[in-house]
Amino acid sequence: MKTSRRSFIQKTALGTTGAILGSSSLSAKSYRKVMGANDRIQVAIAGLGRRVSAMYTPIELKSNNVELLYLCDVMESQRVKAASEMSKRLGYTPKLENDIRKVLEDKKVDALFNLTPDHWHAPGSIMALKEGKHVYVEKPCSHNMAENELLVAAQKKYDRVVQMGNQQRSAEHSIDIIKQIHNGVIGKPYKAVAFFSSKRGEVPLQKAAPIPAGLDWELFQGPAVRRDYTSETWNYNWHWYGWNYGTAELGNNGTHELDVARWALQVDFPNHVEADGIKSAFVDDGWEMYDTMEATFKFDNNTTIKWDGKSRNGYSTYGGGRGTIIYGSEGSVYVNRNLYKLYDREGNLVKTVNAKTKEGGIELGGGGGMTTVHVGNFFNTIRGKETLQAPIDDASKSMALVHFGNVAYRIGNGFDIDSKTGRMLDRKALALWGREYAKGWDVKL
Numbered sequence: 001m002k003t004s005r006r007s008f009i010q011k012t013a014l015g016t017t018g019a020i021l022g023s024s025s026l027s028a029k030s031y032r033k034v035m036g037a038n039d040r041i042q043v044a045i046a047g048l049g050r051r052v053s054a055m056y057t058p059i060e061l062k063s064n065n066v067e068l069l070y071l072c073d074v075m076e077s078q079r080v081k082a083a084s085e086m087s088k089r090l091g092y093t094p095k096l097e098n099d100i101r102k103v104l105e106d107k108k109v110d111a112l113f114n115l116t117p118d119h120w121h122a123p124g125s126i127m128a129l130k131e132g133k134h135v136y137v138e139k140p141c142s143h144n145m146a147e148n149e150l151l152v153a154a155q156k157k158y159d160r161v162v163q164m165g166n167q168q169r170s171a172e173h174s175i176d177i178i179k180q181i182h183n184g185v186i187g188k189p190y191k192a193v194a195f196f197s198s199k200r201g202e203v204p205l206q207k208a209a210p211i212p213a214g215l216d217w218e219l220f221q222g223p224a225v226r227r228d229y230t231s232e233t234w235n236y237n238w239h240w241y242g243w244n245y246g247t248a249e250l251g252n253n254g255t256h257e258l259d260v261a262r263w264a265l266q267v268d269f270p271n272h273v274e275a276d277g278i279k280s281a282f283v284d285d286g287w288e289m290y291d292t293m294e295a296t297f298k299f300d301n302n303t304t305i306k307w308d309g310k311s312r313n314g315y316s317t318y319g320g321g322r323g324t325i326i327y328g329s330e331g332s333v334y335v336n337r338n339l340y341k342l343y344d345r346e347g348n349l350v351k352t353v354n355a356k357t358k359e360g361g362i363e364l365g366g367g368g369g370m371t372t373v374h375v376g377n378f379f380n381t382i383r384g385k386e387t388l389q390a391p392i393d394d395a396s397k398s399m400a401l402v403h404f405g406n407v408a409y410r411i412g413n414g415f416d417i418d419s420k421t422g423r424m425l426d427r428k429a430l431a432l433w434g435r436e437y438a439k440g441w442d443v444k445l
Contacts, residue, residue, distance in 0.1 A: 041379055042108050044070035046100045046124060047115030048078040050236070051138055051165075053085075055113060058375035060089045066379065068094045070103045075234065076214030098216050100124055104131045111161075111382065114138060117238055118252075119245045122147035123223045123443050129158040130445075136378050138165040140251040141395060145403045145422070146434030147443060148396045154445050155392050161381050163388050164395035166259045167374035168337060173355045174260065177333055177340040181264050185342065186328030189265055193306045193325045194257030196249065199314035203240050205286040206230035223441040232286070240287040243410075243435075248289040249311045250402045253322065259390075259398035260324040260335065261305045268397050269422040270297040270305070273404040274414035281312040295405040300419050307405060337370060397422070407432045 043066050045055060059068050068086060071094045073079045079096045087093040097103050100120075104112065104127055111134040114124045122142040125135045141164045142148040155162045168174050181189055209231035211217045217229050224244045238245040239252055246252070262268075277290030291311040298304055308317065318325060323336030331350070334341040342351045357369025380386040400422050407429050408414050415426035424430055437443070 039065055039383070041066045041110045041382060042069050043067070043111045043113060044072060044103045044106075044109045045082075045113040045115060046070075046072040046103065047113075047117070047120070047138075048073040048075075048082040049115065051115045052078075052082055054371040055115070055375065056085065056089060058372045058379075059086070061372070061376075064376060064379050069106065069109055070095050070097055072097045072100050072103050074098050074216040074219045075212075099219060101127070104128055104133065107132075109133055111136065111378075117220075117245050118247050119143050119224045120222050122151045123441070125151055125162065126154045126443055126445065129154045129160050129162070132158065132160065134161040134378075134382050136163050136165065136375065137392075139255040139395075139399070140247050140402055141392060141399050142403075143247060144433065144435050145400065145407075145424070148399055148403065150443055150445065152393050152396050157445055161378065161388065162392040163374070163378045163381070164390045164392060164399075165371070165374070166256055166390050166395055166398065167370045168256060168260055169263070169389040170374035170377050171337065171355055171357060171370045172373075173340055173353050174335060176353065177335055177342070178260075178264055180342075181326060181328070181333060182266065185331065186326065186333060187330030187345075189326050189328040190302065191304045191306070191327040192261035192265055193308060193318070193327075194254065194261045195308040195318050195324070196253045196257060196322045197310045197314055197316060198253075198312065198321065200291070200312045202282040203237055203286040204232045206233065206241060221438065223437050223443065225436055226438055237286070240289055242288045246289075247402060248293075248406055248409075249291070249309050250293065250295070250307070250405050251399075254307055254309055254405070255398060255402055257322060257324050258305065258307060258401045259395070261326070262398050262401065264324070264326045264333070264335075265299070265303045265305065267299040267301065267303055267305075269400060269419045270299050270404065270417055271419040272298040272414065272416050273401075273408050275405045275408035277409040280310075290409055293405065293409065295408065297401055297404070305401070307401075 045052060048071060058064055059066060068090060071079055071082045083093055083096055112128040114121060114135060114137040116124055118140055121137050121140060125137045128135050142151055207230055209229060211229045215234055220234055233241055275293060275295040277293035279287060279290055280292040293309045295307040296304060320336055323334060326333045330345050332343045339352060339354045341349060344350055357373055377386055377389050381388045410432060411428040415424060415429045417424055
């Protein structure tokens, strides 16, 4: 039976290389060239906005041994910009494409990096899985709870590697302190506070406008309900222009810190959620969601996660722009992307450990060494050398906290949750379990 190249990648990584070399008449130099080609992972990137720059380094690293086949985006200027940068780094120019569906039809593509807007994350990833691709999907991995479940089911059905871009899971200092917490360094952890403070400014009011030159507005909308183009929509402000495309700040940034909190407390789905969100600044501008939210998630083992998000108030409540504080019976931990601090029960600083790999904080796009390590983990898992730091069946549980908080805000009340299944036990909440799709774009396995 013919062995597929994708299967060969994993087999060679698991130790068959010695046997092949022993029976080959190739020189060592020629052999390395052949094996380099067969072990190479061929990738495509869809979505060339602010996160693509974080992928430049892991794609160009020779140790990752990947070939970038496609750069895909619905905006021509972003394709041209990314191609210019990558060609300088790689010494060749990938194919440029505006339609993700054409990219996924190419059997040569082994893995997709899905860096598209939120409403494309689960649909695009599921499309890739159905075509046999591995997927690295940026946070949030889903737009709603229905998609959350479908993405996990698709990964299991098509048996491919799916990693979410919650890159702090791959940070050495974070792995270190979470392991210490699990081993009892602060006694029994009972509460975590996840926070984010930013100084986002005024957002333009949406106004009818011609579709910008080079933008495929139809494909930008993709699965979303169709609407006429309004100015400023395609370039980042889709985050704040209603729920058709975005998941508000909880999905945009809260995913990261809520994930660290859940990781530290070793919890899955909560049994109850409460959320208090308001629009606090520039109240007459185009921002259509909350810009300030406090949310509380209660869990069966008598633990609590609190979210404190201030999108447009830069006051440093906790001594930093973003991070997570974990409280235990014998001490506390402050951890963010760049360090952790361990305190005893009296509040005395016991130890500070700085991250070896730096990562962007609250600036647009982020990026840095933490992402590079996280992407490397994705590649090595495809080859069978490592296990995922953020497998989608676990990452989706952190994503569920985002959806629960957003739904509680949207319906105006908290609600109970089945902590075993994640099912929302509220009629109004369940009405927001999924979403309406454009005709012909329903997400199916």
